[in-house]
Amino acid sequence: MTTAPAVPTPVIEQPPTDGPRTRQRRVPPARRVGRVLVVVALLLATAAFVYPFVWLLSASFKPRGDVFDNRLWPRTWTFQNYLDVWQTAPMATWLVNTVIVTVLAATTVTATSAMVAWGFAHFRFRGRNVLFGLVLATMMLPGAVTMVPTYLIWKQLGFVGTLVPLWGQNLFASAFYVFLLRQFFLALPRELFEAARLDGAGPWRVFTRIAVPLCRPALVLTLLFEVQAAWTDLMRPLIYLQDSSTFTVPRGLKALLDQFGFGGEWHWEIVVTASVITTLPMILLFFFGQKHFIQGIATTGSKG
Template sequence: MGVGVSGKSVGARVGRGTLWVVLIGFGLLFLYPFVWLLSASLKPREQVFDNLLIPRTIRWENYAEVWEQLPLLSWMVNSVLIAILAAGLVAVSSSLVAFGFAQFRFPGRGLLFGIVLATMMLPGAVTMVPQYLIWKNLGVLGTWIPLFGANLFGSAFYIFLQRQFFLSLPRDLFEAARLDGASAWGLFWRIAMPLSIPSFVIVFLFEFQASWNNLQQGLIYLNAGSVEGFTVPLGISYAMSTFSPTGGGHGDYQFVMVAALIVTLPMLLLFSIGQRSFIDGVATQGLKG
């Protein structure tokens, strides 16, 4: 009997050890690009692409000179403001639409919700030209508006996500509020919204990241403007072409590496702040005891 228990104990320890080895291995694998970027950002120009994780020559001056070589601060401010507007608008508008689909009964609700979900089947290339023509006719090309304006109308994916969250909330809460004379807006703002903070944070984080990394829209709507008006992805793309020897540069890619490393910090900070709500939203799906 003791041998059996001991065998199980050894097997459990071996399995746990194997799991840790696999997890650490994958962790190092995913961490490698970041370590390489950090190393490259500290190297002089001629050593940037030597693939050594420990630089032969450490050049801290790169982090001071990048602000003189590139309008990095302007790019970051632009991207932060645009991402906040885009994430905030889509989170609020999607929540409103999702609450309507989750809590109210009306003719054609299922069909209308199906049409909303069907829009996710459309490739982005299909809507790119019509959206451009709309913004062109509105006279807002070269401004920030096209980068967040469409989020006023919600997102099919976020509407679906929020609807599933609202459906998990007890309907008795809303029925009791109706008996107390709460309006439709009161049901959303006083009951649904406070309980849906975790899912709201998830939507906000997802859209903030999508906006922060969106190079395509910057290329379409901002590329003709001033360099200071660029977003972070467009700015780094501009820096790559500017420093390229084929573009008349001297190959100063160390500044691109520094810029790329610095612009990851806002996303790391945002996810660290919203981590608790993110985990609660995924794990509990909005159920509060």
């Protein structure tokens, strides 16, 4: 009786355990130097943009004689400036007025610009491109050209001295925001709107239920742009507001600067402290809304 020959078992080579399985790619020295230079340039640019606010924040904690000593770490710390600014000026009233103007200005211009942009992007009518060109042509007019006629209109309506002229003009949309949102609406597929119309949806329902949710990043971007513009606006408050009880924060800062900066009293610690209180809301807004801000710019740029 013969036995079958034994079959040798295959030997599986194991990878060496004393070294990495894959060899890492070495970065060329020139590329490393380039990355270092880019990082250094970004750090310098960041420092240049951050330094003014850091100096302002530091100066707000200094006594009057040390405001301009250019130290980022105060030699003498004081919190009295933040108590004096609320007693010296009606900052609470100015902040409330600014919030009212900012909310009304941002919401109205976003809503009206979206509706106008939707009309130019979705509907087909004779002379549409010509009319849209006229809307864009208004962006070429300097603000000084329309300043006096606009003032006369608000004076005839009896709104000079109130907050209405600071946001009422936004009821008629903005040419820049119309252009921005129209480019976004044009990138949306028309098949969605045609399908909604076949299901019985009217133009307003198509706009509010389909178009607006799809362009939410662009709407958020428009809202943030206008919030920043309305919060820091000084020209219109200087023109239309005379009573300190109706001042916004930028107009109030101008009054404080005239009184304590160049008016002979030289209380610069009050001015810089009020400036910090004014700047902080914008920093917090960008900090919490930067995701929507960057998403809105990226999405509008790629689809526009």
